[in-house]
Amino acid sequence: MSETGRYGEYGGQYVPETLMNAVHELEDAYEHYKNDPEFNRELEDLLKNYAGRPSLLYYAEKMTKDLGGAKIYLKREDLNHTGSHKINNVLGQVLLAKKMGKTRVIAETGAGQHGVATATAAALMGMECEIFMGKEDTERQALNVFRMELLGAKVHPVTTGTMTLKDAVNEAMREWTSRVDDTLYVLGSVMGPHPFPMIVRDFQSVISKESRQQILEAEGKLPDAVVACVGGGSNAMGSFYEYIKDEGVALIGCEAAGLGVNNPKNAATVANGSMGIFHGMKSLFCQNEYGQIAPVYSISAGLDYPGIGPEHAWLNETGRATYVPITDEEAVEAFEYLSRTEGIIPAIESAHAIAQVMKIAGTMDKDQIIIATVSGRGDKDVAAIARYRGVEIYE
């Protein structure tokens, strides 16, 4: 980072004046607590005894043999409590909110994983919780809506715009400007205004801290490639972060290409986006020539977002990480493949990373290693995949 909250030219703090003192307050609190031994002890305890960390680094032997190339390891974020990597960030942020004296948290959610994680942490820590979710996503992920309500959260279906993740972020920001004193906006990805991209990255970097140590124990060397899916980019940032300094490790982000990068129905921001300033940050966005944000599409509600976190935009620009588009069809095939081959049903988001592994493993040598992050479990997607394959079942 060069200046405050910047990754090269990307990042920044583009929010209404009403929120400026709130983002500064968060910045100050985080700078204080990140070095506070008591805060870190509490967070470590939560990660270990509540979320179930460290997550496994699993050697996918059958998949490795079947693809006939690099050794494949899966970082099993799907085994965390609440079923995805989202809990890593949420435990950190909700604990921080509590230390700051806040009594209420709000959050956006796409697939519902971040909403469920936030509702969970809020229940545990005794905070009021309200979740904003695009109406279309409340229908695609009806089970997660009920799950959040079970956990005591109030879910607001967002009916503006495209009724998906970007609109949920808009609405959560609007809500934060209307009630800022007792409320913290718990952002779910490495996006938004500074300090969110940094805070979320730091809390998610536990993924690569663990995997780096685990692979050194298992193989005595670092991986050749780390692969993760990218919407806003939190699991990818967490999976990459500790390897950024290890130049021999290729970092590969997999974005949602929907019906194809050349079809208007996609959400591949690096492939099709351009520089813009939106949702508090300068980054890459899918948009038209007048800067109107494009309606994007992916089978995966969690990757259905028209932007990408600023640090990813920077890693892309410097060439340190590469970003590849994966279509709905490729992701669904990978979803089925991992289920059949390893007995692991991944989230449809994570299946985008698995699809890339299926493309590259066979082209690599047998002594090379890939770590792919299974960011979440796929139970929530089973009905949608059935429908994709023409089987009409509903949760």
Place this chain on the structure above:
Amino acid sequence: MSRISDAFAKEKAFIPFITGGDPDIETSYELIKAMAKQGADVIEIGIPFSDPIAEGPVIQEADLRALSAGTTTDALFDMVTRLRKEIDTPLIFMTYMNPIYVYGTERFMKRCSEVGIDGVIVPDVPFEEKAELSGACKQYGVDLISMIAPTSKERIERIAKEAEGFIYCVSSLGVTGVRSEITTDIGAMVQHVKAVTDTPVAVGFGISTPEQAKKMAALSDGAIVGSAIVKLVAKYGKDAVPYVADYVKSMKDAVLQA
């Protein structure tokens, strides 16, 4: 002094807002002419944005109507070129950073000065990020209007010292929209500003009735009204001009009594 500041010089100002291109460019053109004729001192024209995070439902819907009607930034520049043959009232574009950035910030401000736009209000660019706009604004003589909010507190001084045109005092927490009551201590905020600058202060967010406008103008240098006007446009569509004209006249009269 800029043309915008001058508009506050002789009396309390009334500043109406409409979303440009809602329901279409022709109606906006007629609305702006009518508002100027009825005594609007400065007029804000919204460039519609797909994701206006500082707006409540009324202006969100107006943006959507304008975009669905095919409104573009270039079409609004052309509209202002035509308006400048008819009216002298200072005009301000209100929009978000992305439409300006993607158009090209310098190109945007150059067009503003060519067509006769006097200032810009960009709610998602706070004091800390204003370098994004200030260079091009200065180069082309476009006032960059600063906002202060009920949460600004100690920030007010820094913001006010560098303010141009007028200072937009946000009356309430939250997004734009009609409110039955404004509970913020506006008087204290305005006093805070006046201690450091002569730049005029106008109050916006939540004002809809002549009584509210009079009250806010009494505490400051003027009142800004958006959603209440946009609601009339939503209700009457292409026939909105006489309704908006009557409303603007009643609001200007109220402000003058402050």
